[in-house]
Amino acid sequence: MPIHALKAACSQCNLQELCLPLGLTEGEIQRLETLASTRRKLKRGHHLYRTGAPFEAIYAIKTGFFKTDVLMEDGRDQVTGFQMAGEILGMDGISLEAHSCNAVALEDSEVCIIPFAQLEQLSSEIRTLQRHFHKVMSREIVRDHGVMMLLGTMRAEERLAAFLLNLSQRFTARGYSSAEFHLRMTREEIGSYLGLKLETVSRAFSHFQDSGLIGVQQKHIRILDSAGLKAVLSRTSPPVAAIPIAAA
Amino acid sequence: MPIHALKAACSQCNLQELCLPLGLTEGEIQRLETLASTRRKLKRGHHLYRTGAPFEAIYAIKTGFFKTDVLMEDGRDQVTGFQMAGEILGMDGISLEAHSCNAVALEDSEVCIIPFAQLEQLSSEIRTLQRHFHKVMSREIVRDHGVMMLLGTMRAEERLAAFLLNLSQRFTARGYSSAEFHLRMTREEIGSYLGLKLETVSRAFSHFQDSGLIGVQQKHIRILDSAGLKAVLSRTSPPVAAIPIAAA
DNA sequence: CAACCCCTTTGATCTGTGTCAACGCCGTTT
DNA sequence: AAACGGCGTTGACACAGATCAAAGGGGTTG
Numbered sequence: 001m002p003i004h005a006l007k008a009a010c011s012q013c014n015l016q017e018l019c020l021p022l023g024l025t026e027g028e029i030q031r032l033e034t035l036a037s038t039r040r041k042l043k044r045g046h047h048l049y050r051t052g053a054p055f056e057a058i059y060a061i062k063t064g065f066f067k068t069d070v071l072m073e074d075g076r077d078q079v080t081g082f083q084m085a086g087e088i089l090g091m092d093g094i095s096l097e098a099h100s101c102n103a104v105a106l107e108d109s110e111v112c113i114i115p116f117a118q119l120e121q122l123s124s125e126i127r128t129l130q131r132h133f134h135k136v137m138s139r140e141i142v143r144d145h146g147v148m149m150l151l152g153t154m155r156a157e158e159r160l161a162a163f164l165l166n167l168s169q170r171f172t173a174r175g176y177s178s179a180e181f182h183l184r185m186t187r188e189e190i191g192s193y194l195g196l197k198l199e200t201v202s203r204a205f206s207h208f209q210d211s212g213l214i215g216v217q218q219k220h221i222r223i224l225d226s227a228g229l230k231a232v233l234s235r236t237s238p239p240v241a242a243i244p245i246a247a248a
Numbered sequence: 249m250p251i252h253a254l255k256a257a258c259s260q261c262n263l264q265e266l267c268l269p270l271g272l273t274e275g276e277i278q279r280l281e282t283l284a285s286t287r288r289k290l291k292r293g294h295h296l297y298r299t300g301a302p303f304e305a306i307y308a309i310k311t312g313f314f315k316t317d318v319l320m321e322d323g324r325d326q327v328t329g330f331q332m333a334g335e336i337l338g339m340d341g342i343s344l345e346a347h348s349c350n351a352v353a354l355e356d357s358e359v360c361i362i363p364f365a366q367l368e369q370l371s372s373e374i375r376t377l378q379r380h381f382h383k384v385m386s387r388e389i390v391r392d393h394g395v396m397m398l399l400g401t402m403r404a405e406e407r408l409a410a411f412l413l414n415l416s417q418r419f420t421a422r423g424y425s426s427a428e429f430h431l432r433m434t435r436e437e438i439g440s441y442l443g444l445k446l447e448t449v450s451r452a453f454s455h456f457q458d459s460g461l462i463g464v465q466q467k468h469i470r471i472l473d474s475a476g477l478k479a480v481l482s483r484t485s486p487p488v489a490a491i492p493i494a495a496a
Numbered sequence: 497c498a499a500c501c502c503c504t505t506t507g508a509t510c511t512g513t514g515t516c517a518a519c520g521c522c523g524t525t526t
Numbered sequence: 527a528a529a530c531g532g533c534g535t536t537g538a539c540a541c542a543g544a545t546c547a548a549a550g551g552g553g554t555t556g
Binding site: 148192 | 342399
Binding site for chain 3: 447
């Protein structure tokens with residue numbers, strides 16, 4: 001595994017405001033840079049870490065796209081999240097000092113390695129950093145609650161709409177188009193994340209396309225009617241299958 | 249269960265090893281006691297906090313039983329967890345400095361209030377405490393991943409079996425019987441947590457009873473065959489049959 | 497450039513769970 | 527003690543999504 005000891009150069013990273021707390025002094029940022037000075041590149045398909053691996057560091061995604069998944073003994077698995085540039089990976093490992101999921105690069109990627117012991121040391125000295133780290137962990141908990149609500153209460157098309165809107169919003173926050181993007185994951189991985197089978201995901205895509213909400217071409221997605229997608233989500237009554245306009 | 253004293257008296261609390269880090273000196277425990285010296289009693293049905301309330305403290309459950317739930321605009325809601333003595337509530341509020349779920353007492357309960365700003369201060373001074381708090385947050389993340397797996401991949405009876413085994417294990421850790429306990433929540437709340445309707449929960453209970461796995465009488469549960477319950481979980485049923493060694 | 501493999505789409509059918517409805521139990525109120 | 531209301535159980539039926547099956551793209555690899 002290629003590890004580059006280039007300066008991480010947080011101070012020049014364009015993901016700063018996603019990754020770092022606001023309000024750090026220049027000196028504080030430099031201390032953080034020293035801490036996170038090691039990077040690691042991963043080819044598509046390679047693991048950043050695996051379940052059971054000893055926990056030593058958390059990772060800030062510099063470029064690329066990841067998924068995390070958990071595996072049950074009987075072989076069933078579940079994608080627990082998709083992570084993109086500026087997001088933090090690895091916090092699952094803190095509790096047992098070993099990772100409890102797998103993190104896999106879905107495209108060629110690069111991460112900044114943040115040794116955890118040193119991060120704790122530094123965050124006990126820099127109040128802003130400590131608070132920020134706690135917020136990042138808490139945000140993960142809140143996000144998970146959102147996924148639980150999605151899995152527990154939403155129907156297939158609602159789940160997919162929520163998923164697309166979430167991706168769109170996160171791409172937007174990174175300066176990419178909110179209306180057009182490239183999916184890095186397969187239908188099966190989307191399905192695993194959403195608690196659906198790949199065929200169901202595919203059908204929902206097709207149905208959204210037929211309804212004029214999105215354009216789909218393999219992994220290329222164009223959001224044509226984001227208000228319409230939001231409407232799919234806030235639909236109050238469970239039934240309301242197909243509107244009887246086009247019966248025959 | 250005689251537990252009183254106006255002082256929180258962590259040093260005399262029988263939940264210590266669930267709630268506090270091992271290896272604190274006596275002096276450190278005393279500083280923590282000072283911090284968590286306020287308690288709050290809640291009657292069954294009352295809220296410890298509500299979605300949107302400003303975040304100021306986290307709470308250690310001293311006695312009682314809680315649920316947390318999140319609400320969507322359209323009225324759908326989802327129970328995100330059940331918490332019992334020794335567990336920590338409120339970490340959802342850190343990220344946005346406001347709570348993102350409701351916490352409700354399911355029986356008369358008492359919590360220790362831990363003002364968050366002071367906890368951060370103290371944890372920056374006591375390394376063991378800092379590490380412990382990070383582990384508690386991380387454990388919550390790992391737990392949530394488990395729930396996601398449950399909601400995403402398990403069938404109704406598997407979910408209920410996992411739920412019962414989890415409760416049993418947590419009661420055991422608190423010195424209660426692992427085989428016999430009282431459910432504090434309704435079938436509907438169980439269903440919400442497990443992503444099922446209350447009728448499905450009820451049917452699964454009945455089926456487990458008919459199979460001799462458990463005894464059910466309203467909210468009173470007796471686990472008769474915990475190995476059988478575990479077997480429900482690891483059933484490899486839908487696909488997968490013994491695959492003969494392939495073409496020779 | 498061609499062959500292959502993986503991914504995706506679509507159709508037909510099956511099934512687990514939701515939905516609707518009725519009734520019974522239990523604790524509480526008056 | 528009787529009446530009430532919330533909670534739990536059970537049955538009949540409906541439907542969303544799973545499963546099984548087959549065929550069509552696209553990109554990678556030799």
